[in-house]
Amino acid sequence: MTRRQIWLNLGGLIALIGLLGLFYWTSTGARAVPALIESLKDKDAKVRIAAALALAEIGPAANAAVPALLDQALHDPVFYAGTTAAGALRTIDLVAARQVMTAYLPALQSDDVQTRRTACAMLESLGPAAKPAVPTLGNMLNDTDERVRMHAVGALGEIGIPATLVIPALAKALHDPAHAVRHRALSQFAFSIPSTEAVIPHLKQLLEDKDRGIATLAQSALNSPHRQAKDRASVYVTMLQMSRGANDYALHKLAQLGPEAAGAVSAVIPVLKDERPLHRYLAAEALGAIGPGAKDAVPALIAALHDIDPVVQGSAAEALEAIGTPEARGAADAYRKTSAQK
Amino acid sequence: MSNGKKLTWFTVTLFWGCVVFGLTLHGVVMIAHDAFQRHGAWAEAFQEFRLHLFAPGYNFFLIGILNALPFVLLAIFILFHLGTAAQQAPVIVSRRLSGVAGAVAVAIGLSTWAHLATTLHPDAQGALVYFFLPIYLMGLIPLGYAVGRLAGMLLFKKPAPPA
Numbered sequence: 001m002t003r004r005q006i007w008l009n010l011g012g013l014i015a016l017i018g019l020l021g022l023f024y025w026t027s028t029g030a031r032a033v034p035a036l037i038e039s040l041k042d043k044d045a046k047v048r049i050a051a052a053l054a055l056a057e058i059g060p061a062a063n064a065a066v067p068a069l070l071d072q073a074l075h076d077p078v079f080y081a082g083t084t085a086a087g088a089l090r091t092i093d094l095v096a097a098r099q100v101m102t103a104y105l106p107a108l109q110s111d112d113v114q115t116r117r118t119a120c121a122m123l124e125s126l127g128p129a130a131k132p133a134v135p136t137l138g139n140m141l142n143d144t145d146e147r148v149r150m151h152a153v154g155a156l157g158e159i160g161i162p163a164t165l166v167i168p169a170l171a172k173a174l175h176d177p178a179h180a181v182r183h184r185a186l187s188q189f190a191f192s193i194p195s196t197e198a199v200i201p202h203l204k205q206l207l208e209d210k211d212r213g214i215a216t217l218a219q220s221a222l223n224s225p226h227r228q229a230k231d232r233a234s235v236y237v238t239m240l241q242m243s244r245g246a247n248d249y250a251l252h253k254l255a256q257l258g259p260e261a262a263g264a265v266s267a268v269i270p271v272l273k274d275e276r277p278l279h280r281y282l283a284a285e286a287l288g289a290i291g292p293g294a295k296d297a298v299p300a301l302i303a304a305l306h307d308i309d310p311v312v313q314g315s316a317a318e319a320l321e322a323i324g325t326p327e328a329r330g331a332a333d334a335y336r337k338t339s340a341q342k
Numbered sequence: 343m344s345n346g347k348k349l350t351w352f353t354v355t356l357f358w359g360c361v362v363f364g365l366t367l368h369g370v371v372m373i374a375h376d377a378f379q380r381h382g383a384w385a386e387a388f389q390e391f392r393l394h395l396f397a398p399g400y401n402f403f404l405i406g407i408l409n410a411l412p413f414v415l416l417a418i419f420i421l422f423h424l425g426t427a428a429q430q431a432p433v434i435v436s437r438r439l440s441g442v443a444g445a446v447a448v449a450i451g452l453s454t455w456a457h458l459a460t461t462l463h464p465d466a467q468g469a470l471v472y473f474f475l476p477i478y479l480m481g482l483i484p485l486g487y488a489v490g491r492l493a494g495m496l497l498f499k500k501p502a503p504p505a
Contacts (some may be wrong), residue, residue: 001350009357009421013414016361024403050393057398125464201369 240275251282262293288319364413437494444490
């Protein structure tokens, strides 16, 4: 081979690498949004689901997809396509996520069992964005249908906040007559929800359950690192500092810990300026759950009352009320008055 | 076709063959496996693969790139090693070809086996193979070359100098 031939082939390889890089660049991030919006209209449900998942990954930069996602969440005949669209909305636009919640809340009272099951699962896919639905979901634990109760437990676990309402509701579900419901509630305490001292007797009681699966899971819940770590908040603070990807999870957990997470205040305050509305919302929720221990966050929360996202504003106002200093209460009251006038 | 032209053609084919094989192996295995499970629905299997090219939790595109890395390095080595071989004595060319055959056999054999095994017997940690395979290949390809070259030295002896 001549030198020229060798370098020509090498040049071809570099061109191929460049083309692959270009393909990757155009197929990911905000640049992929128009094509993904088109995919949401595809006849194949798998294409719509994959598009919704990809849009969720892109986050707020996929804002142009909100109307199509909203339509998919509310009207898609394929259940999983609807839940993935709702899940995407919570990372892109909290207001749209709340619209989905508002649309499905009345369905919880439907006479049709399947409609109630679907509504619970849809609220589950919205995660912490569906916090206002927690009291109604708590009532669903009295539903006559076992699968409705199971989905309600799943939704409560996924929403996770406010822990003061979610944990007692899930503790109640630990004594549900249906095995599947007890199992789902136990799974929440074993893998997701931090069990408080009040829950421990319930878990210990289940160690004697006739069902070995339930008893083993109860043991897992009692041994759960969520319960055993001495300084649980510091674990989540480290996660918050180390990885942007861990933000959702770590903030959600800090919001569930409540006053115990007081040591995390300084790490949470900067998140109030994060680009993702879900992060800002969860940061405000975490500070609100910490309560008076988060008084250093008052100036940042007052600034968050002017956030572009009304859901974040509302959470910031609730957090200020929970912190309860005169300055915080004054700002929250002023915000409430202005909101009422609007 | 002269020997020199044959060697050039062979080198270029092997160079691009390595690059294309490395880039497409994961896709071909996934699509073939999916099509087999769907009783020959190749178009659907291809669509399924395309959907997961950049999907979170799948990233088939990045897996393809990761898998191609050692193959691209091997291809560049082949291009220079065989591309400049024509200036050498025929016995050296044969030994180089033998070494390259060893390297290519290890690269193709090991990666095909790893991808097939991961696809046919999936488990929770299976995807880790896509991360570690290129690292193993980087170490084993030179070993394959050394074995091939050794075999070449045994098979292709230098002609005895005239008495």
